[in-house]
Amino acid sequence: MRPFKTLQKLYDEESQVVITEKGSPPRALFYGEGFLQEDLPVGTRVIFPRPPLAGVPNVKAAIRWAINHPEGMEPLHALLKPGMRLTCVIDDISVPLPPMVTPDVRQSILEVVLELAADSGVDDIHLVIANALHRRMTEGEMRRMVGQKIYDEFYPDRYYNHDAEDPDGIVALERTSHGEEVSVNRRVAESDLIIYVNVNFVPMNGGHKSMGTGVSNYASLRHHHNPKTIRASDSYMEPKASALYRSNERIGRNIDKHLKVFHIETSLNNRMFGGPTDFLAKKEEDYTEGDRLKFQAMRYALSKMPRAAARKVLNAIPAPYDVTGVFAGATEPAHQKTLEASWKQYVVPVEGQSDIVIFPIPFISPYSVNSILNPLLVQVMGLGYFFNLNRGVPLVKKGGVLILLHPAYDEFDPEHHPSYIEFFNRLLPETRDSMKLEHKYEKEFAENPSYVHLYRKGNAYHGVHPFYMWYWGENGRQHVGKVIVAGAENNHVPALMGWDRTDTLTEAIEEARGFMGRSATISLLRIAPTVMVDVK
Amino acid sequence: MPAKAAFFDVDGTLVKTNVVHVYAYYAMNRGSVLGIAGRTLSTALSVPLFGVMDVVDRKTFNEFFYRYYAGLTEDRLVTIAQDMFEDVLQPALFEQSQDLIDQARRSGCKVVLVTGALDFTMRPLARHLGVDDMIANKMQFVGGKATGKVIPPIIEGANKANAIRAYCVKEGLALDQCHGYSDSSSDYAMLAVVGRPTAVNPDMRLRSIARAYNWPILDLK
Numbered sequence: 001m002r003p004f005k006t007l008q009k010l011y012d013e014e015s016q017v018v019i020t021e022k023g024s025p026p027r028a029l030f031y032g033e034g035f036l037q038e039d040l041p042v043g044t045r046v047i048f049p050r051p052p053l054a055g056v057p058n059v060k061a062a063i064r065w066a067i068n069h070p071e072g073m074e075p076l077h078a079l080l081k082p083g084m085r086l087t088c089v090i091d092d093i094s095v096p097l098p099p100m101v102t103p104d105v106r107q108s109i110l111e112v113v114l115e116l117a118a119d120s121g122v123d124d125i126h127l128v129i130a131n132a133l134h135r136r137m138t139e140g141e142m143r144r145m146v147g148q149k150i151y152d153e154f155y156p157d158r159y160y161n162h163d164a165e166d167p168d169g170i171v172a173l174e175r176t177s178h179g180e181e182v183s184v185n186r187r188v189a190e191s192d193l194i195i196y197v198n199v200n201f202v203p204m205n206g207g208h209k210s211m212g213t214g215v216s217n218y219a220s221l222r223h224h225h226n227p228k229t230i231r232a233s234d235s236y237m238e239p240k241a242s243a244l245y246r247s248n249e250r251i252g253r254n255i256d257k258h259l260k261v262f263h264i265e266t267s268l269n270n271r272m273f274g275g276p277t278d279f280l281a282k283k284e285e286d287y288t289e290g291d292r293l294k295f296q297a298m299r300y301a302l303s304k305m306p307r308a309a310a311r312k313v314l315n316a317i318p319a320p321y322d323v324t325g326v327f328a329g330a331t332e333p334a335h336q337k338t339l340e341a342s343w344k345q346y347v348v349p350v351e352g353q354s355d356i357v358i359f360p361i362p363f364i365s366p367y368s369v370n371s372i373l374n375p376l377l378v379q380v381m382g383l384g385y386f387f388n389l390n391r392g393v394p395l396v397k398k399g400g401v402l403i404l405l406h407p408a409y410d411e412f413d414p415e416h417h418p419s420y421i422e423f424f425n426r427l428l429p430e431t432r433d434s435m436k437l438e439h440k441y442e443k444e445f446a447e448n449p450s451y452v453h454l455y456r457k458g459n460a461y462h463g464v465h466p467f468y469m470w471y472w473g474e475n476g477r478q479h480v481g482k483v484i485v486a487g488a489e490n491n492h493v494p495a496l497m498g499w500d501r502t503d504t505l506t507e508a509i510e511e512a513r514g515f516m517g518r519s520a521t522i523s524l525l526r527i528a529p530t531v532m533v534d535v536k
Numbered sequence: 537m538p539a540k541a542a543f544f545d546v547d548g549t550l551v552k553t554n555v556v557h558v559y560a561y562y563a564m565n566r567g568s569v570l571g572i573a574g575r576t577l578s579t580a581l582s583v584p585l586f587g588v589m590d591v592v593d594r595k596t597f598n599e600f601f602y603r604y605y606a607g608l609t610e611d612r613l614v615t616i617a618q619d620m621f622e623d624v625l626q627p628a629l630f631e632q633s634q635d636l637i638d639q640a641r642r643s644g645c646k647v648v649l650v651t652g653a654l655d656f657t658m659r660p661l662a663r664h665l666g667v668d669d670m671i672a673n674k675m676q677f678v679g680g681k682a683t684g685k686v687i688p689p690i691i692e693g694a695n696k697a698n699a700i701r702a703y704c705v706k707e708g709l710a711l712d713q714c715h716g717y718s719d720s721s722s723d724y725a726m727l728a729v730v731g732r733p734t735a736v737n738p739d740m741r742l743r744s745i746a747r748a749y750n751w752p753i754l755d756l757k
Contacts, residue, residue, distance in 0.1 A: 167642065414753065421750045447643035449542060449715060450734040450752040453636050458755070 016348040016531075018283065020044040025284040028295050029505075030362035030528065031487055032373065032407045033310035035299040038505045044522040045354065047395075048283055049531035052269035053345050055322020059105065062326040063112045067264060070329030071337065076113070076262060079193055082121030087191040088113060089215055092131040092161075093141050094366035095201035096268055097528075101318040105266050107147040109197045109326075113264070114150065126187055127159040130196075130214025133221065133455070133462035134367070135416055136161040141370070164217040164462065165452050172219075173258050176250040180223035184255060185215040191259070198265040202389075202530060203342045204236045206265050207335035208252025209245070216251075218446050218464060223247060227434035230474040234392045236385075237532060239339070241392035256331055263334045267325045267341035270529035274320035281529055307409070314363050315370055346532040347391070353535055355520035356512040357396040358505070359386045361406040362528050367461065367469070372413045375493045376420050378406050380469045383476030383483070386525060393535040395523055399481040401512040405505060408488035408497075415459060419451045423466035428496045434474050442467050482515055484508045540713035542640035543671075543700055543726065546651040546658060548719035549736045550637075550665070550756075553628040602654070602675070606684030610677050614656050621660035630737075630756040636717070637665055645715060646707070650700060650726065652692040671699045697725035717754075721745060 018024070020040045027046065029036045040046065056062040067076040080086070090106055093099065110127070117125055127146070129137055142159065143151040151159065162185050163169050171189035173182040188194055188211075196214075200206045213221060223229075224247035232243035239245040255261065273280045277298070279291035287295070302310045324345065327337040365377045365385075373381070382404040387394060396402055412421045427441055442464060445451060451463025483499040486508035494501035502508040513520050525531060544550055605613070640647050647667040651658055655672040662670050674687045689695045704711045712731035716723075721741035727733035735746035736754045746753050 165639075167638075414747070418752045422752075425750055444713075448732065449636060449639035449643050449645065450717075450732070450754060452639045452643070453632070453754055454752060456635070456639075457632055457757075 016048045016050055017350055018046045018048065018285070020046060025287070027284055027524065027526065028280065028299075029360040029405055029524075029526075031360060031405045032409070033307055033314060033363045034302045034407075035295070036360070036405060036487065036505065037295075037299065040524060041509060041522060044524055045350070046524045046526055047348055047350060047531060047533060048526045049270055049281070049529040050345060050348060052271040052281075052322065052529075053324045055269060055324055056326070059108050059323045059326075060112055062323065063109055063264070066326040066328040067112070067116075067262075070262070071327065071333035072330035073262060073328075076195070076328070077116060077120065079260070079262060080117055080120035080122050081192070084122055084124070084192040085190065086117055086122050086125045086193050086195065087188050088125065088127045088195045088197055089130050089162075089185075089188060089211070090127060090145070090197045091199050091205070091210070091214070092129050092134055093137050093145065093369050094134055095199055095205060096319065096321055097201065097364050097366060097369070098272070098315070098317065098319045099144070099369065100199075100268070100321045101274075102144060103147055104145050105199050105268070105321075105323050106145055106197050107150065108323075109264050109266070110146055110150055113195055113197070125154075125158065126191075127154050128185060128188060128215065129161045130210065131161050132213050132216060133164055133218065133465055133468075135455070135459045135461050138370075138459055162215050163456055165456050170217050173254055176254050178223075178247070178250055180247060180251055181220045182212075182251050182254045183217045183220040184211070184259070188215050189259065194259055194261045196261055196263045196265075198263060198338075200265055200267050200338050200342060202237060202346070202385075203239075203339050203532075204242075204245070204388075206263075206338050207239075207245075208248045208255075208331055210252075210263065211255045211259075211261055211331075212248040212251035218462070220251065222442075222446075222464075223251075225468045225471065227438055227471045227474050230434075230471050231478060233388075233475055235390050235394075236388040238391040252331060261331065262328065263331055264326065264328045265334055265338040266323050267327075267338050267345070268321040269324050269345055270531075271321050272319045272529040273317075277317060283526075307411075311363065311372070343391075343532070346389075346530055347534045348531055349534045349536060350395070350523075351536055352521075353393065353395060353397040354400065354523035355397055355516040356401045356403065356509065356522045358403045358405065358509075358522065358524040360524075360527065361386075361404055367465070368413075368416075371416045372411050373406075374412045374417055374420055374424070375408060375410065375497060376417075376424060376466055376469045378404065378408060378485075379497055380472045382406075383473030383480075384469070385472075386527060387473075387476035387479070389525070389527075389530075389532045391532070391534050394476075394479060395525065395533050395535060396480060398479055401482045401484060401515055401520075402476070402480050403505070403508045403512060404483065404485045404499075405487055406485060408485045408490065408493040408501070410490060410493050416461060417466070418454050418460050419445055419448070419463040420461070420466040420469075423470070424496065432470075432498050434471050434477075437467060437470060482512070484511055539707070539709050540645050540715070541648050541668075541704070541707070541709050542637075542643075542645040542715040542717065543648050543650045543730060544637070544667075545696075545718035545720070545723050545726065545736075546649055546653065546661070549717055550630060550633040550649075551625055551628040551661070552630065553624060602673075602686050603684040605654075605675060605682045608682045609680055610656075610682070611680075613675075613682065614659075617657045618660050620657060621664070625661050626664065632756045634665060636736075636754070636756065637667065640715060646709070648703065650691065650696050652690070652696075654686070669703075671696075671703060693722055694725040696723060697729040700726060700729055718742070727751070 234241035325341040446464040454460035486505045488501040648669045676683045714730040715732040716730035
């Protein structure tokens with residue numbers, strides 16, 4: 001083991017970018033439900049997340065202050081009238097990742113808002129989860145999100161999941177100037193006031209996307225959840241570079257024209273790990289002897305456990321995020337403040353793109369909470385989200401190589417992802433072309449009565465969701481020259497995805513260098529916690 | 537988009553009951569009061585036997601018990617069918633059956649029941665669910681009275697698949713676009729013949745088949 005002092009002198013403590021040198025320590029890297037410990041080639045640029053920003057000292061006070069001093073709207077108390085119909089729309093379990101320690105910030109917001117509403121003589125209140133085409137949250141998850149008291153008072157009649165396939169539950173508003181259909185949940189459409197309770201995890205959440213996507217249906221979503229829009233987006237995380245954002249903006253503005261929506265947005269810091277796993281947020285140069293032992297013990301234990309057990313253990317560790325800001329009011333000005341807070345936490349400036357970029361893929365994604373990160377979700381993490389964690393300029397050069405670290409196992413959750421199974425086994429062997437998939441099969445999956453049933457009555461993602469996951473990786477696929485999945489435990493998953501595979505990261509780097517040239521530059525995005533790059 | 541249909545098995549798929557209960561109901565309601573008492577007793581004794589036979593071989597079972605209809609008039613059978621629907625089938629309908637059928641229709645499917653039961657016993661149910669068509673066994677009638685024989689081929693097992701294939705040809709439907717729903721591994725052929733099979737409340741064997749082939753599994757309540 002290298003002496004601590006030698007390691008410390010190798011990098012600037014203030015910088016989030018470390019260039020690997022001869023004496024640099026091996027990196028602790030996520031690899032699905034396990035970890036790898038890898039030495040990187042000298043000269044590799046390792047980009048670390050920023051340290052967590054300080055949270056607000058009193059979350060409830062910050063919420064009260066925000067709703068009393070909203071952006072571009074009257075204070076909330078002035079909007080509440082006795083006898084009115086009020087609906088609180090709440091972000092679903094897809095954020096934050098992992099779920100935060102209780103009380104969830106959504107619970108804190110609702111406790112403040114519901115008390116104020118009751119004092120203002122508002123009795124007709126519904127709480128609707130903005131799950132769009134995501135799976136319905138389970139009772140346990142719903143209880144955890146809002147706390148026992150609110151759950152007991154509202155569930156199940158007045159606290160429920162949005163149902164995008166309820167034939168009587170959707171209202172169509174006027175189309176946008178681009179002809180996009182605008183559909184919203186009927187209860188929401190017929191409310192005098194809507195309070196959107198947001199928890200912002202990355203800059204693509206919140207703003208017009210909240211209402212435009214969260215309480216909408218397939219007819220409306222297909223106008224922006226399609227390969228053409230994705231190809232026209234340079235990044236999902238930078239509104240100016242995102243055609244997806246612009247479409248949501250048009251839809252959202254139409255919604256704001258017809259409905260009164262009061263947004264309450266919150267930004268979180270990136271304190272993803274606490275207690276026994278806090279070392280994961282550190283640079284390896286900063287590891288103490290204790291941290292190294294903890295890492296080795298955890299790595300060993302996870303590698304010996306059955307995968308399902310490792311998943312259970314990892315899913316059971318909530319994240320001790322702090323709330324860094326609460327912003328309320330009209331959609332656009334409130335969201336602008338959220339974006340600023342989000343960028344402040346996540347953005348790390350880096351000099352230039354790299355020929356080869358390494359993404360370690362962790363066990364969790366927005367679509368696999370309490371479930372399995374199946375191959376399509378591995379794809380969406382690498383080519384969809386991580387590739388897009390920038391402000392318009394990707395970390396990897398055009399035609400470069402992405403290396404994903406994941407076992408790429410062929411495992412699916414039939415309860416949460418039934419249509420993914422058919423998509424993977426039936427459609428991908430035929431084509432990986434998003435345009436063809438959209439044209440030939442999307443409608444069939446969206447309307448398949450079995451998938452509609454599983455979405456409405458079970459806890460399954462909508463039948464069309466695997467298509468969206470595939471489209472999500474579209475601009476990544478169009479951009480990179482090659483994807484290698486290092487440590488893939490089988491051949492067929494990478495083959496179906498159109499990826500190369502290697503047993504180890506070293507072999508993957510060798511292959512990537514063979515493709516890009518011996519002098520190829522290499523970057524590793526040391527994620528999680530969340531980090532975004534600003535490529536200069 | 538080619539025309540397509542959703543084929544639903546009935547017993548155990550849309551309703552909790554199965555054909556044994558239907559037979560029992562008929563047997564108990566077919567004649568005089570004294571006759572009813574006698575038959576109720578003999579039915580009570582034979583139902584467990586039917587149950588065993590049903591599990592072992594549905595075809596033999598069907599042929600065996602349809603003989604009990606011999607001699608009943610058609611109008612009498614239709615009347616009993618209506619009562620049986622109200623007393624037995626309607627209360628046994630899964631709450632979500634209607635939703636599933638409505639969803640199939642919304643997706644552009646023609647909705648067809650495929651059942652080993654006799655057509656007149658299923659007609660009130662078909663009306664209630666608002667289905668478009670029905671593939672069911674037909675009793676032979678001579679002079680307005682049931683002979684106890686079913687017009688072949690008996691709709692069960694592999695014949696369900698044949699009947700569905702023939703129906704698709706007749707109606708100009710694309711078989712590979714059609715959906716099939718059943719709870720029983722005895723309907724494996726019916727599910728295998730359509731392009732979009734789904735297991736509904738499946739028995740153990742069908743559940744393992746569905747898992748092996750990645751068919752969706754629905755649990756109706």
